[in-house]
Amino acid sequence: MTEGTTTMADTTPGLRLAALTKSLGGRRIVDSLALDVHPGEMLALLGPSGCGKTTTLRMIAGFLSPDAGRVEIAGRDVTALGPERRPSAMVFQQYALWPHMTVFRNVAYPLRVRGVDRHEITRRVDEVLALVHLTHHRDSRPAQISGGEQQRVALARALVQQPDLLLLDEPLSNLDAKLRVQVREEIRTLQRSLGITTIIVTHDQDEALSISDRIAVMHDGRIEQVSTPSELYARPATEFVAQFVGSVNSYEGVLRDGAVRPGPGTIAIRPEHIEFRLEARDGALPAVVRSVVPRGHFHEVVLEREDVTLRAYMTGRIPDEGTRGWARVQQALRYRDGHLQEVVEGQA
Amino acid sequence: MNARRALREIGIGALAIALMAFILGPILWLGAHAFATSWTFPRLSADGWTTHWWHEVFADSALAGAIRTSLLITPVVVLISAVICLPAAYAIGRHSFPGRRLFLIGMFAANAFPKIGLFASLAALFYAMNLMGTVIGIVIVQLLGTIVFMTWIPASAFAAVPRSLEEAARDAGASRLTVFRTITLRLAMPSILVAVIMSFLASFDEAQGSYLVGAPNIYTMPTEMYALVENYPIQVAAVFSILLSVPSVILIGLARQHIIGGRLAEGFQIR
Numbered sequence: 001m002t003e004g005t006t007t008m009a010d011t012t013p014g015l016r017l018a019a020l021t022k023s024l025g026g027r028r029i030v031d032s033l034a035l036d037v038h039p040g041e042m043l044a045l046l047g048p049s050g051c052g053k054t055t056t057l058r059m060i061a062g063f064l065s066p067d068a069g070r071v072e073i074a075g076r077d078v079t080a081l082g083p084e085r086r087p088s089a090m091v092f093q094q095y096a097l098w099p100h101m102t103v104f105r106n107v108a109y110p111l112r113v114r115g116v117d118r119h120e121i122t123r124r125v126d127e128v129l130a131l132v133h134l135t136h137h138r139d140s141r142p143a144q145i146s147g148g149e150q151q152r153v154a155l156a157r158a159l160v161q162q163p164d165l166l167l168l169d170e171p172l173s174n175l176d177a178k179l180r181v182q183v184r185e186e187i188r189t190l191q192r193s194l195g196i197t198t199i200i201v202t203h204d205q206d207e208a209l210s211i212s213d214r215i216a217v218m219h220d221g222r223i224e225q226v227s228t229p230s231e232l233y234a235r236p237a238t239e240f241v242a243q244f245v246g247s248v249n250s251y252e253g254v255l256r257d258g259a260v261r262p263g264p265g266t267i268a269i270r271p272e273h274i275e276f277r278l279e280a281r282d283g284a285l286p287a288v289v290r291s292v293v294p295r296g297h298f299h300e301v302v303l304e305r306e307d308v309t310l311r312a313y314m315t316g317r318i319p320d321e322g323t324r325g326w327a328r329v330q331q332a333l334r335y336r337d338g339h340l341q342e343v344v345e346g347q348a
Numbered sequence: 349m350n351a352r353r354a355l356r357e358i359g360i361g362a363l364a365i366a367l368m369a370f371i372l373g374p375i376l377w378l379g380a381h382a383f384a385t386s387w388t389f390p391r392l393s394a395d396g397w398t399t400h401w402w403h404e405v406f407a408d409s410a411l412a413g414a415i416r417t418s419l420l421i422t423p424v425v426v427l428i429s430a431v432i433c434l435p436a437a438y439a440i441g442r443h444s445f446p447g448r449r450l451f452l453i454g455m456f457a458a459n460a461f462p463k464i465g466l467f468a469s470l471a472a473l474f475y476a477m478n479l480m481g482t483v484i485g486i487v488i489v490q491l492l493g494t495i496v497f498m499t500w501i502p503a504s505a506f507a508a509v510p511r512s513l514e515e516a517a518r519d520a521g522a523s524r525l526t527v528f529r530t531i532t533l534r535l536a537m538p539s540i541l542v543a544v545i546m547s548f549l550a551s552f553d554e555a556q557g558s559y560l561v562g563a564p565n566i567y568t569m570p571t572e573m574y575a576l577v578e579n580y581p582i583q584v585a586a587v588f589s590i591l592l593s594v595p596s597v598i599l600i601g602l603a604r605q606h607i608i609g610g611r612l613a614e615g616f617q618i619r
């Protein structure tokens with residue numbers, strides 16, 4: 001899956017969006033969006049509420065037709081096709097299970113409308129139900145099973161179609177926190193073993209970082225950056241990405257001798273890249289602890305220096321409020337016109 | 349404590365019996381008269397028992413004719429009403445179009461006022477069109493009373509079908525028509541059955557308009573009742589009333605068992 005090492009012929013993307021554009025209610029919701037998803041890859045579409053994620057997904061699935069641009073699934077242009085003729089399958093946010101059908105019937109529906117033979121249907125549905133551990137609920141109605149189980153029925157209904165592309169619209173947002181982690185692992189394992197090209201829409205960065213091969217960060221109808229989770233975190237291409245994925249202290253100015261000084265551009269510092277100690281050292285400036293807030297497995301400490309106030313994440317020995325010491329920036333991101341210029345290491 | 353509880357239960361029991369007597373009393377009275385030879389006033393029970401009145405009703409050509417007319421006209425009215433109103437209900441439930449509100453309010457208003465005024469003006473029109481005293485005229489007049497049921501109830505049912513359920517079906521590979529058949533219509537079906545039953549009863553029990561348009565050529569069961577009360581013994585009227593209530597009892601029984609009890613709730617996930 002490394003880019004640029006294979007020839008053009010075998011890099012037909014699992015999904016290609018080209019200059020996709022859509023206006024709704026007189027507003028441009030998706031703005032000439034371009035995106036390639038590799039075959040077999042799990043890509044998270046991450047962005048704040050209202051940035052156009054669902055709109056994009058609905059254009060991929062065929063429920064909305066774009067004003068301009070193209071949707072290609074596995075090398076085939078499907079822009080003009082209705083949802084029933086696209087090789088994609090979607091898991092809806094509210095699951096959208098049919099209340100008048102049993103679990104078995106729900107999962108069998110896609111095969112029945114395609115005229116698959118009865119024995120074949122039974123075989124394939126039972127196989128998929130076993131895959132998502134729902135065999136015992138085969139004859140239950142959706143209303144009789146839990147949210148997590150409903151979610152798995154929706155997933156089974158998509159998988160039984162053996163789609164070229166799996167679309168998940170915030171599939172975990174209706175589950176409680178613990179179940180969410182469990183189900184997202186299950187989805188990830190299934191997706192890997194079946195090798196289905198998958199897009200998962202989410203506004204939860206933890207979810208995106210933990211489940212996907214790559215993340216596309218969306219903002220105001222455009223994609224700001226597409227990268228692996230670690231690359232995205234280490235080198236956020238734009239200020240928006242830096243702020244949206246993880247958390248940053250951000251200042252107008254430049255970093256000189258470890259201090260933020262007036263200058264062109266913006267400096268962004270991740271809270272975990274601030275080091276506070278009692279003794280003076282190179283690049284460290286005098287700082288006083290203003291507040292300490294426990295945040296679970298770390299503490300959020302606000303440090304006041306003569307140049308700026310810094311929010312730092314600390315573990316281990318936590319200083320008391322009012323403690324005087326020295327704070328040093330270990331790493332900073334320098335932006336010019338919103339775009340990343342360089343990652344500044346140490347006191348340089 | 350215990351005594352008060354017992355007293356309360358006795359009170360509730362007495363109330364229930366009083367209510368039963370109020371509801372069931374007239375029905376029992378009717379039932380008794382349908383089988384009574386005669387009934388002299390101060391006596392608590394009939395002078396004798398017979399099925400004679402039932403034979404008389406079915407043998408009387410006017411009465412039997414009214415039964416036949418009703419059983420013919422009502423299904424026709426319900427069918428026509430469904431064919432006309434259900435597509436309209438779907439349009440009202442799923443689409444917004446100019447004049448939609450006006451249409452809904454208009455339909456409601458037409459049913460809110462006493463119908464006799466409407467019928468009187470219709471009569472003038474029917475005379476001009478030679479529809480007075482015809483089956484078609486009665487069908488039209490009865491149709492009017494079913495429209496409100498056949499449009500409002502299914503319209504809200506169509507509106508209540510979540511779009512995502514239809515989209516999920518499209519996504520699963522179903523054509524628009526298949527989606528309508530297997531998802532939309534299926535989920536709206538319990539409400540449509542309710543609408544059919546309400547329309548059937550509205551048509552079957554309609555008397556004012558049918559009398560105005562039909563009499564003296566054509567009598568349905570309810571319009572025949574008018575003549576009956578004046579010209580036949582009270583026992584015949586009792587028999588006829590019971591016959592008149594048979595469809596209502598059957599249909600409401602069906603509705604209770606199959607619709608309110610389970611299917612309606614299942615369709616809309618309200619329990």
Ligand SMILES: Nc1ncnc2c1ncn2[C@@H]1O[C@H](COP(=O)(O)OP(=O)(O)OP(=O)(O)O)[C@@H](O)[C@H]1O
Pocket residue numbers: 024025029047048049050051052053054055056203
């Ligand atoms: N039919 C419509 N008419 C007008 N505006 C719409 C329509 N559908 C969506 N929008 C607007 O488009 C914007 C993007 O909507 P979309 O649902 O794609 O956002 P999203 O990224 O999925 O957000 P969320 O995380 O809240 O689900 C929103 O501001 C929304 O109000």
Ligand SMILES: [Mg+2]
Pocket residue numbers: 053054055
């Ligand atoms: Mg959304």
